[in-house]
Amino acid sequence: xxxxxxxxxxxxxxxxxxxxxxxxxxxxxxxxxxxxxxxxxxxxxxxxxxxxxxxxxxxxxxxxxxxxxxxxxxxxxxxxxxxxxxxxxxxxxxxxxxxxxxxxxxxxxxxxxxxxxxxxxxxxxxxxxxxxxxxxxxxxxxxxxxxxxxxxxxxxxxxxxxxxxxxxxxxxxxxxxxxxxxxxxxxxxxxxxxxxxxxxxxxxxxxxxxxxxxxxxxxxxxxxxxxxxxxxxxxxxxxxxxxxxxxxxxxxxxxxxxxxx
Numbered sequence: 038x039x040x041x042x043x044x045x046x047x048x049x050x051x052x053x054x055x056x057x058x059x060x061x062x063x064x065x066x067x068x069x070x071x072x073x074x075x076x077x078x079x080x081x082x083x084x085x086x087x088x089x090x091x092x093x094x095x096x097x098x099x100x101x102x103x104x105x106x107x108x109x110x111x112x113x114x115x116x117x118x119x120x121x122x123x124x125x126x127x128x129x130x131x132x133x134x135x136x137x138x139x140x141x142x143x144x145x146x147x148x149x150x151x152x153x154x155x156x157x158x159x160x161x162x163x164x165x166x167x168x169x170x171x172x173x174x175x176x177x178x179x180x181x182x183x184x185x186x187x188x189x190x191x192x193x194x195x196x197x198x199x200x201x202x203x204x205x206x207x208x209x210x211x212x213x214x215x216x217x218x219x220x221x222x223x224x225x226x227x228x229x230x231x232x233x234x235x236x237x238x239x240x241x242x243x244x245x246x247x248x249x250x251x252x253x254x255x256x257x258x259x260x261x262x263x264x265x266x267x268x269x270x271x272x273x274x275x276x277x278x279x280x281x282x283x284x285x286x287x288x289x290x291x292x293x294x295x296x297x298x
Contacts, residue, residue: 039173039174040094040170041167041172042167042170044167047115047117047199047200048116048218049113049114049223050161050163050167050168050169051097051113051114051169052097052098052112052113052114052181053086053097053114054098054109054111054112055103055107055108055286056099056100056101057101057102057109057284059074059087061283061284062286065260065261068260072097073089073091074087074088074090074099075087075088084103085100087099091176091177095166096169096176096178108286109284110240110286111241111242111286111287112241113181113241114168116160116162116168117160124138127148127150127194127198128150129197132150132194133151134148134149134150135149135157141166145161146161147159147160148160152190152191153187153239154186154187154189154239155185155194155195155239157240158241174246175247176247178243178244180224180243181242181244182224182226182244183225183239183241184227184240185226185228185229188214188226188228191214199216201224202216202217213227214227240287242287242289243288244291245289246292247291250278250290250291251268251276253292254268254280257290261282262280262283264278265278266278266279275292275293277291277292278290278291
């Protein structure tokens with residue numbers, strides 16, 4: 038189902054981009070995914086936050102970098118029915134609360150926290166804004182994946198805060214952990230690849246569906262972004278690649294059906 042109007046607690050429901058130049062980011066993602074940028078409201082109320090839309094449906098958010106030293110990054114928000122309780126559980130599980138629970142006008146209530154093993158995550162308690170209105174189709178969010186050097190610590194955190202049930206699987210000779218809500222996989226985790234510098238903390242990678250992975254990687258580079266290696270095909274998953282936009286925000290693109298080899 039690609040159109041969504043609600044999310045069960047524990048399911049990632051929204052992603053947004055922190056950008057040093059939201060207009061330039063809008064140009065890049067419009068050229069890549071066909072997104073249009075819409076203001077979320079008056080700047081004095083929203084801080085310049087905007088919504089990326091596809092076919093008139095909200096698919097992701099974008100806002101300006103709010104403090105010096107903040108990197109351009111895609112952030113993941115997990116649905117909750119109580120942002121305050123989620124933040125309390127996160128703090129009890131060893132996280133630092135970066136943004137205390139706060140109302141975002143009538144859109145909803147949010148909090149953001151960071152954990153050494155589970156990275157930076159937000160929670161979203163829906164009000165008027167329920168989350169991404171399109172998923173799992175070209176130009177829309179497909180998957181969120183944690184890369185961490187402490188998968189066991191991330192498992193414990195996810196269970197304590199979101200009730201995630203971890204399930205280890207073998208993918209191409211490596212162990213990949215699914216985080217499940219009930220019997221449904223909602224996110225994943227893997228050991229940080231060896232080529233990632235040691236100083237890089239645990240981080241989340243958001244993947245967006247594309248029709249043609251190789252063509253999308255080429256388009257990223259035409260638009261001023263970069264690719265981290267060539268696309269890969271994984272049986273049962275698809276063809277995917279990790280890329281970055283011109284400001285350095287990293288994300289993934291994935292074509293759901295593997296091409297004929």
